[in-house]
Amino acid sequence: MRLFLLEVKRIIKSRRTLVMLAAALLMSVVMAYLPISFESINRPGENGEVIELDGLQAIKFKREYYKKVAGDITPQRLAEALRTYQFWVKEYGTLEDVPLDIYIENIMAVRPMLKGLTEAFANPKTGAAADLMEIAPDEAEQHFYEKCASHLDDIMNLEQSEYPTAGVFAADKYANVAKPFYLYYGMSRDAFDYTTLYILVLSVFCVAIAAPTFANEYQTGSDSILRCTKYGRIKLAVMRILAVYAIFTVVFLVGMSVHLAVLDFAFGTDCLKTSFQMLFSVINLPGMNLGQLQMVIVLAGLLSVFATVSFTLFLSAGCKDSVTVLLIAVIELFLPIFAYSAFAEASWIGTVMPSSGIGMQNNFLYQLYNFNFLHIGKMSFWTPYVIVVSAAAELPIFLCLAVRSYCRHQVV
Amino acid sequence: MELKMEHLSKQFKGKRAVDDVSLTLTQGVWGLLGANGAGKTTLMRMIADIMTPTDGAVFYDGKDIRKMGEAYRELFGYLPQDFGYSRDFTVKDYLEYVAALKGIPIRETAKKIDHLLEILTLSDVKGKKIAKLSGGMKRRVGIAQAMLNDPRILVMDEPTAGLDPGERVRFRNFISEFSQDRIVLISTHIVSDIEYIATRNAIMKAGRIVAVGATDELVKEMEGKVWTCTIPARELASYEMRLRIINQRSEDDGQVSVRYLSETPDISGAVAVQPRLEDLYLWYFPQANLKEEEN
Numbered sequence: 001m002r003l004f005l006l007e008v009k010r011i012i013k014s015r016r017t018l019v020m021l022a023a024a025l026l027m028s029v030v031m032a033y034l035p036i037s038f039e040s041i042n043r044p045g046e047n048g049e050v051i052e053l054d055g056l057q058a059i060k061f062k063r064e065y066y067k068k069v070a071g072d073i074t075p076q077r078l079a080e081a082l083r084t085y086q087f088w089v090k091e092y093g094t095l096e097d098v099p100l101d102i103y104i105e106n107i108m109a110v111r112p113m114l115k116g117l118t119e120a121f122a123n124p125k126t127g128a129a130a131d132l133m134e135i136a137p138d139e140a141e142q143h144f145y146e147k148c149a150s151h152l153d154d155i156m157n158l159e160q161s162e163y164p165t166a167g168v169f170a171a172d173k174y175a176n177v178a179k180p181f182y183l184y185y186g187m188s189r190d191a192f193d194y195t196t197l198y199i200l201v202l203s204v205f206c207v208a209i210a211a212p213t214f215a216n217e218y219q220t221g222s223d224s225i226l227r228c229t230k231y232g233r234i235k236l237a238v239m240r241i242l243a244v245y246a247i248f249t250v251v252f253l254v255g256m257s258v259h260l261a262v263l264d265f266a267f268g269t270d271c272l273k274t275s276f277q278m279l280f281s282v283i284n285l286p287g288m289n290l291g292q293l294q295m296v297i298v299l300a301g302l303l304s305v306f307a308t309v310s311f312t313l314f315l316s317a318g319c320k321d322s323v324t325v326l327l328i329a330v331i332e333l334f335l336p337i338f339a340y341s342a343f344a345e346a347s348w349i350g351t352v353m354p355s356s357g358i359g360m361q362n363n364f365l366y367q368l369y370n371f372n373f374l375h376i377g378k379m380s381f382w383t384p385y386v387i388v389v390s391a392a393a394e395l396p397i398f399l400c401l402a403v404r405s406y407c408r409h410q411v412v
Numbered sequence: 413m414e415l416k417m418e419h420l421s422k423q424f425k426g427k428r429a430v431d432d433v434s435l436t437l438t439q440g441v442w443g444l445l446g447a448n449g450a451g452k453t454t455l456m457r458m459i460a461d462i463m464t465p466t467d468g469a470v471f472y473d474g475k476d477i478r479k480m481g482e483a484y485r486e487l488f489g490y491l492p493q494d495f496g497y498s499r500d501f502t503v504k505d506y507l508e509y510v511a512a513l514k515g516i517p518i519r520e521t522a523k524k525i526d527h528l529l530e531i532l533t534l535s536d537v538k539g540k541k542i543a544k545l546s547g548g549m550k551r552r553v554g555i556a557q558a559m560l561n562d563p564r565i566l567v568m569d570e571p572t573a574g575l576d577p578g579e580r581v582r583f584r585n586f587i588s589e590f591s592q593d594r595i596v597l598i599s600t601h602i603v604s605d606i607e608y609i610a611t612r613n614a615i616m617k618a619g620r621i622v623a624v625g626a627t628d629e630l631v632k633e634m635e636g637k638v639w640t641c642t643i644p645a646r647e648l649a650s651y652e653m654r655l656r657i658i659n660q661r662s663e664d665d666g667q668v669s670v671r672y673l674s675e676t677p678d679i680s681g682a683v684a685v686q687p688r689l690e691d692l693y694l695w696y697f698p699q700a701n702l703k704e705e706e707n
Contacts, residue, residue: 002512002518003512003513006508006509006512009505010498010500010501010505010509013500013501013505014498014500015500216498217496217498220496220497220498220499221492221494221495221496222496222497222498223496224457224460224462224490224492224494224496225490225491225492225495225496225510225554225557225558226510226513227462228460228461228462228485228488228489228490229485229510229514229515229561230482230485230486230513230514230515230561231512231513231514231515232485232513233481233482233485236513410462410463410464411457411462411463411492412463
């Protein structure tokens, strides 16, 4: 314990580390503020002019506004919403021609509900979204959730035609999603995107802090003294790793807590009860609400950051200078992003790396709401599972290798 | 208590840094002498168990130090040639950190640190960052960390480098006192440091131990080989071509007093003088004085 505390003190006392940790915490607020600042809404003023609300004001207006339509998305409510929409659009010709006050009064409230209808009633052959004006409200009332399941089948047949196991998996998983969906519209997809982006930022800081852990000692020669001491081999390596992880766990959890607290305070906690499917796609497989999604993103992010740090520590124990370690670790961190862009889809290389859950389009959230599967023979694996299992396996492997490398390191 | 090296060798790419060294270190201060590249540092690293020998092994009281592991390191203290440290450490923080790694109980740590800082005259800078200390102070911090656990075996590679004459004298006295019932191995280019305190010496050349013995035994080898005489200053250059002049001092009237090494007197009027360890060193390493001057 004494050695552990001294290790923590040693790391924390570094000005470079302190600056980076402070920056990581500051970024938690910045990355929460940005999606809040993106919010805006136009509403009619008293004299017919259009008033534009931005940021917190817009969110406050929306929270009050959508409160009245919050609740379970039953087929009956959907059909009623569709009838309302169709009535007003028919009244004015097109949606764009509906006056702002009429739109706000009658249509805007039901639009988040209707988004799912365009998907559920999509063309089964092409997958193209249906036009709301062409959907029969009675059919929506009778068959909405069946249509959702059937659309999922269509999509799986289109995208995974050679892998029926993927379709079976998706159907089973979707069957477990709680229905009817719940909707309290409010939190934007931007908010979730920025949460995943913040995880990327945190991982960059963590990699930069972890890179010199062992390599710097080799570089300065202090390693020669430390490894001659009684506890200077396995115990030092283990305590050093534990100290690094303890600091990162605290920073990650504090950073994410601050970030999510700012977001949830701004958007309100009521909207966290919204079903995953009502913010993303009605045929998405995760059976969770947005509050649970936040937790899942945090935990999966923590696991990915830990696995990435574990790989960085392994490099640090094996390389002689921290710049080389940092360079390779940063390449590894960004490789899944480049791999996803290069292959334009999920690939094994971009999914099984320690940092695969972190990034832009490759990140864990995107994998949750996309229908990406990886295959071995006829077996199919859903990419969020591959990311989590890979990171969970790599974390201890690279840590053991780091300890082994450190203990076997030869002073030259 | 003994530390025995048996057929110890270390092969690097294209170079055999240590070549079949067998040497038994017993209690007392041992001087390890050798020119740059002789293999001293490599040998010390193998004794410190931070470098694996290509062949051979080191035994402490008959036990292989690699197999002893933690038990060996518990009674070992080491100061490498280049003293490395984390830039953000203060002297006190650093010594507390090393004390924890050495397994020194927390209740004894502060006392031990204060004692060593006092002896090494570092008490005034214990709150300062090591990076901001002078070269000599840094070296003394290095010495302090090596001695924190009262090691039974203390290995120091060039411990007096960067110390001023006063500090070197204090260091020598401290080591002499400390070496009771311990094995202390010191390598240095400053032969006088060893001459005063080493009970025995080992001389390394091209990776091999070429001579071992007590200082006076080794010095005895040089009897009748160290000469002094006075020559005209204008003839100095021609003598330098023929003889290994190791010291010269200008006298009055255009004369120069020279001290040189030779099997025979060579210069008429030359007188054999009492040899010193430095003469032995220069006898074995004829280029050493020139190289050091170049450096």
